[in-house]
Amino acid sequence: MNHAPDFDSRVAAALANPTLKVAIERTTGTARTKRAAAMAAWPEFPAARALGRDIKDHVIENLAHYLVAFEKNADAAGTKVHWARTGEEACQIVVDICRKAGAKSVTRAKSMLGEEIGLPHALEAAGLERVETDLAEHIIQLAGDPPSHIVWPALHKTREQVAELFRAHHRDPGAMATVEAMVASARRQLREKFMAADVGISGANFLVADTGAVCTVTNEGNAELTTTPPRIHIVTAGIEKLVPSTAHAMAMLRLLVRSATGAELTQYTTFHNGPKRAQDRDGPDEFHIVLVDAGRTRMLNEGLAEMLRCIRCGACLNHCVVYRQIGGHAYGATYPGPMGSVLTPMLDGLEQAQDLPRACTLNGQCQEVCPVAIPLPTLLRGWREKSWQRGFEPARVRWALALWRFTAMRPRLYEFAGNIGLRIMPLFAHGGWISRMPLAGGWTAHRDMPSPSGGTFLAQYRRRFKK
Amino acid sequence: MNDARSEILKAIGKVSANPTAIAAQAQRLRAGACRPDRVNGPADAVFIERLRSPGVAATAERVATMQDFPDAVRRYLAAQQLTPALALQPHPDLQALDWSGISTHEHIATDEPVAVGLALGGIAETGSLVFHSSPVSPTLFCFLPLHHIVAVRASQIWPWLEDYADAFAGCAQPRNVNLITGASGTTDIEGTLVRGAHGPGWLHAVLIGNAE
Known part of the structure; x- marks a missing residue:
């Protein structure tokens, strides 16, 4: 709708x-x-x-x-x-x-x-x-x-x-x-x-x-x-x-x-x-x-039977960090929030609703408060997989993920890239927060980003491991 | 639409072979130990306590016999400074009482200020009044008045929601069962609770007698 x-x-x-x-x-x-x-x-x-x-x-x-x-x-x-x-x-x-x-x-x-x-x-x-x-x-x-x-x-x-x-x-x-x-x-x-x-x-x-x-x-x-x-x-x-x-x-x-x-x-x-x-x-x-x-009946036969438990209480919406930022209308569907992001691709078609399962941090709050224990994050991940298999992700997302995969499989390269970020990002920070930075407009337009501190994860891990 | 029926049932696929096994499984899925621990005293005492709790926010009192009910109504009308005129639910047990000093009528108006009713019973767990629609218990008596004053017999209080359900399982069901838990309210504007949305703004329960 x-x-x-x-x-x-x-x-x-x-x-x-x-x-x-x-x-x-x-x-x-x-x-x-x-x-x-x-x-x-x-x-x-x-x-x-x-x-x-x-x-x-x-x-x-x-x-x-x-x-x-x-x-x-x-x-x-x-x-x-x-x-x-x-x-x-x-x-x-x-x-x-x-x-x-x-x-x-x-x-x-x-x-x-x-x-x-x-x-x-x-x-x-x-x-x-x-x-x-x-x-x-x-x-x-x-x-x-x-x-x-x-x-x-x-x-x-x-x-x-x-x-x-x-x-x-x-x-x-x-x-x-x-x-x-x-x-x-x-x-x-x-x-x-x-x-x-x-x-x-x-x-x-x-x-x-x-x-x-x-x-x-x-x-x-x-x-x-x-x-x-x-x-x-x-x-x-x-x-x-x-x-x-x-x-x-x-x-x-x-x-x-x-x-x-x-x-x-x-x-x-x-x-x-x-x-x-x-x-x-x-x-x-x-x-x-x-x-x-x-x-x-399609949900029943296509792996979404658990979603049929839903009793429409709305608790997953109230606890969703995404819903609380963007509200219901941004989802563009009858059912917003986590339960809606599972339902809408089934009701409206995945190609049309492909963005919704991605609009989720997978923090698991929704599943925790669900009164009938619907594994919402798992069902949302299921839609993401289907969307990937069917090639709905835009080329730039596929390209960026491929690049990330290449880097993540090479720890030294990953740390090198991380260190570049660590050096550059503080240059844009004021009082520990970054409110403007090239390429980060999508984040900083609506909120500040904390300036990184304490070295890369790998560096911190090495330090603690030695102790 | 028989096509729709058969297509939907066909799409569900699984034909349930054994209704007895299904019934036995359903019987095992009844709430028992996982209910919130609320009914930890005589049902009528818990009921009155729940009615007065902030969540239900009704007012409640107890009188000795049904004959004392009209006096309770008179006291309520006086305390709320209401005109002594009201819609009386057409129940013979109410009609048999002495309503002198109050003008009563059987028809309920769209903007009825006060209605007086008799509930079938109550549920202690939630402080709910139970109404079964019938010729002597029209549904609109519970929804149109601004003040609803309800008599309920202390001997008719079920401890848990399931006890009420079990009492009528397998019986012919009334057209409407209304479980009424406090006065009408809404939180639709900024989550702020306001009483008297479309139904009654005030609910006063009068418990009649003692449990035994």
């Missing part, structure tokens, strides 16, 4: 944006602090994470079994189950249901799968009024931006920017002096929209195989206000979202919520099961679930 051709220029623009880094740091910093506190209070986390991994692996191992069981149980609850091979097919199913019902307006609770398959665009192209009800999605809908984080899609906006947007678009914006006032304004703005919509669309955090229920988690309560009043509720869900039972969903919820926000549980954890029952006073007349493949 919306993958602009030039990753480097998007990164350059992000690094040059003076407010972006502040905005990213405000939200991800809080998320890291809260997650760390939640984990400190949960010494059993390593065992819980191993269990989460095993539950997901068990489901992926028996995916056909659980899909068929889910379909049978959902059907028994009165749910209409649809299957879609591709994102386009899924969007078409959703649009057809809306058309058949004569729908004019649609409310939507945040769903990353919906973003992935381009559902917002498909709804608008079909002439439906689309109302995003998650506060962050509401903000980016007004701004015309794509999401920049999978948990906080409007993380790139500062409070000042949000106030400006609401003043321009809300009926009754009020003073806008505080974040509280902004939230209250959005509440007023969306209230009637919830009640007036013909169709409500949500995603799924989990699909419970043995009941046929769809589990969603939110903190705002917008999901339930999206799915309860309209005549029709449509869920779009990836086929990897299954868990065997409600009890298994609970084990996954402990991991998901603590990893995402540091809370013990979201304010609203809801299991949706079929349409309105006889005598019920509210709830939809029709309940549809669209089970979407869109590359997941």
